[in-house]
Amino acid sequence: MVLGPRGRAAGSVNWLHESSSDKEMVLLLPEKIARAAGTGASVPVECCQVCGHAPLTNVLSLGYMPPVNQMVPVGEVPRQQPWFPTNLFYCAKCDLVQLGLAVDPVIIFPPEYPYTSGTTKVLRDNFADLYAEASAMLQLGPLDLVVDIGSNDGTLLSNFKNGGHRVLGIEPTEVGKIAESRGIPTIGRYFTPALAAEVKREHGPARVVTAANCFAHIEDVHAIVEGILDLLTFDGVFISESHYLIGLLDRLQYDTVYHEHLRYYSLQSLVNLLRMHGLEVFHARPIPSHGGSIRVYAARKGMQPVRDSVASMLAAEPRGEAMLARLEAFRNDVMLSKLRLLAMIRDLKEHGARICGISAPSRASTLVNYLGLDEAIIDYVCEIAGSLKIGKCMPGTSIPVVEESRLFTDQPECAIIFSWHIADELAPKLRAKGYRGKLITPLPEPREL
Numbered sequence: 001m002v003l004g005p006r007g008r009a010a011g012s013v014n015w016l017h018e019s020s021s022d023k024e025m026v027l028l029l030p031e032k033i034a035r036a037a038g039t040g041a042s043v044p045v046e047c048c049q050v051c052g053h054a055p056l057t058n059v060l061s062l063g064y065m066p067p068v069n070q071m072v073p074v075g076e077v078p079r080q081q082p083w084f085p086t087n088l089f090y091c092a093k094c095d096l097v098q099l100g101l102a103v104d105p106v107i108i109f110p111p112e113y114p115y116t117s118g119t120t121k122v123l124r125d126n127f128a129d130l131y132a133e134a135s136a137m138l139q140l141g142p143l144d145l146v147v148d149i150g151s152n153d154g155t156l157l158s159n160f161k162n163g164g165h166r167v168l169g170i171e172p173t174e175v176g177k178i179a180e181s182r183g184i185p186t187i188g189r190y191f192t193p194a195l196a197a198e199v200k201r202e203h204g205p206a207r208v209v210t211a212a213n214c215f216a217h218i219e220d221v222h223a224i225v226e227g228i229l230d231l232l233t234f235d236g237v238f239i240s241e242s243h244y245l246i247g248l249l250d251r252l253q254y255d256t257v258y259h260e261h262l263r264y265y266s267l268q269s270l271v272n273l274l275r276m277h278g279l280e281v282f283h284a285r286p287i288p289s290h291g292g293s294i295r296v297y298a299a300r301k302g303m304q305p306v307r308d309s310v311a312s313m314l315a316a317e318p319r320g321e322a323m324l325a326r327l328e329a330f331r332n333d334v335m336l337s338k339l340r341l342l343a344m345i346r347d348l349k350e351h352g353a354r355i356c357g358i359s360a361p362s363r364a365s366t367l368v369n370y371l372g373l374d375e376a377i378i379d380y381v382c383e384i385a386g387s388l389k390i391g392k393c394m395p396g397t398s399i400p401v402v403e404e405s406r407l408f409t410d411q412p413e414c415a416i417i418f419s420w421h422i423a424d425e426l427a428p429k430l431r432a433k434g435y436r437g438k439l440i441t442p443l444p445e446p447r448e449l
């Protein structure tokens with residue numbers, strides 16, 4: 001894809017006139033991007049999703065995995081199901097770590113997508129923090145429009161709405177209806193450059209565009225960034241939150257590797273990506289969401305003073321050969337972690353312990369399937385009442401998901417916390433409600449709490 005000059009609103013910056021190095025980056029946009037949308041299947045990622053470089057280096061293989069939201073009702077006759085190779089690749093040219101396969105979004109984001117961000121306290125607190133930080137830094141006015149891509153149940157935007165700003169959510173799944181019912185206007189479609197133009201026509205340009213936990217998921221990221229640029233005002237700011245590669249490596253969060261997550265950003269790889277579109281990262285910081293994420297602020301080059309946070313985060317990241325060595329160590333640690341957790345589970349089962357799982361986030365699917373856990377090992381997985389996952393089986397298995405109350409009447413000897421990244425929030429609640437068995441966190445080290 002080579003981008004030519006395009007029509008912009010009066011006063012917008014034509015960044016094609018910038019320095020020759022930036023110009024080069026523009027011309028280097030990949031011509032061949034793995035696009036699975038519309039195939040009903042998957043497409044191998046044969047060259048870097050961001051810079052087009054090939055070949056990529058395979059740095060982790062988790063085997064074949066079912067889509068994490070493919071949850072069959074309990075008791076249904078087993079039928080054939082798709083499983084997809086799950087590999088991580090590293091691009092030596094732009095430092096991007098990425099999935100080796102793009103799966104059609106209709107498979108991995110079914111309309112009944114049962115994830116809601118408002119149910120997790122860490123996320124609610126984080127979005128309140130995002131609003132406080134952004135509104136102070138950008139001095140947002142009441143007429144300023146804030147557009148959230150992948151707005152989910154409207155939790156992020158509700159903060160901006162309560163702050164008196166105009167808000168608009170874009171959410172293709174059913175979850176958007178929850179946002180609507182909370183008074184957050186929401187467009188039930190995928191974000192594309194065409195939709196961006198439509199939004200701008202109807203609502204005017206946006207002072208802020210946010211993308212929390214979805215900027216790493218959308219397959220044609222260059223089209224998305226172009227859409228965002230078109231939608232933003234001249235001084236507009238794009239704020240993204242993504243799971244952070246360095247935190248993923250440090251805390252051995254291989255369980256966050258699944259097909260929704262096409263890219264695993266370091267700050268460097270994000271800087272490289274955004275720079276290709278004339279966007280400059282001017283502030284970045286780690287946040288606790290999803291076990292370790294980064295919030296990154298970007299604006300048209302030169303529009304915002306670049307904070308020290310950018311250089312200091314970049315300096316702490318390994319690059320090139322150092323990153324390859326880090327990824328090599330990660331692969332070995334993932335393998336050892338699997339064997340250690342299985343050894344712990346074997347000891348428990350040899351003593352006749354009943355084991356259940358606590359909560360069924362997407363990441364639990366990767367853990368369960370990578371370890372090869374089944375209903376003979378894990379009796380059931382608990383979710384809080386009201387979860388749309390209750391009555392269904394864990395992906396790729398016949399392990400039933402049941403309402404949490406069963407844990408307290410049953411009192412199994414052991415419970416593995418699959419949403420271990422929020423174990424500190426969960427464990428005291430489980431104790432307070434009366435669970436007396438062992439609580440185990442599987443990662444980064446399998447251990448009893």
Ligand SMILES: [Zn+2]
Nearest residue numbers: 048051091094
């Ligand atoms: Zn690349």
